[in-house]
Amino acid sequence: MATIDLGKIKLVWRGTYNNSTAYVVDDLVAYTDTGVLSTYICVANSTGNAPSSGGTAHASWNYVSQGQAAETNASIRTKVEAATDSNVFTDADHTKLNGIEASATADQTASEILALINSSTIATSGIITDGKGNVRSIIINNQTGAYTLVAADAGKAIYITTGGVTVPNAVFSAGDAITIVNNSGSNQTITQGSSVSLYNTADGTTGNRTLAGRGMCTLWWANSSDAYISGSGLS
Secondary structure (H helix, E strand, C coil): CCCCCHHHCCCEEEEECCCCCEECCCEEEEEEECCEEEEEEECCCEECCCCEECCEECCCEEEEECCCCCCCHHHHHHHHHHCCCCCCCCHHHHHHHHHHHHHCCCCCCHHHHHHHHHCCCCCCCCCCEECCEECCCCEEEEECCCEECCHHHCCEEEEECCCCEEECCCCCCCCCEEEEEECCCCCEEEEECCCCEEEECCCCCCCCEEEEEEEEEEEEECCCCEEEEEEEEEC
16 A cells, blocks of 8 residues: 655745755745845755755756845936936936036125126017016106106106196106106196206206197206206297
């Protein structure tokens, strides 16, 4: 009668592989090959034959569960950088940023920024504006009654229907200019304010001026108290 070894009906776990142990078919062992722990099954009686070497199983063994080498920081970075949707900086990106940082200066002062602007040419197909509006247009200040000029009027056109315009003292600075347009068919008075010298460029005299209906004139300030006026329909 045949003898049946009941101990070999199932796989036998033999623990960690031992080079001096005699293994038989269906023995299971754990073995670390080049730092990677895996599980093996013996497929041919074997003694002294390591289950694998360099990731290749010995003829007497098969892998049951093959482990994976632990990821290093370098290998993880390489895989992440290679992914098209990782949105991370590569070494090349860091190199560029380091170059920008090395070339950067401290926060620029107002005078440095102004010097940079003054030395540059601005070219655009869009509209350039400032606090008053499009710099290529003369902004209109519509008035329908007697009006005294204010600092914000510098660079604008006063478009007035009636009441006249008063020019005040110590409001404007050297280089400021204002245009006055008489939006009516009647004369309007341009009043020289107290302590103001409003010079008529036609004859050099000072004083109040009359701007005829539909007339237009321009005032230019030499300083806060002296302004020059000229135009069409001015007397």
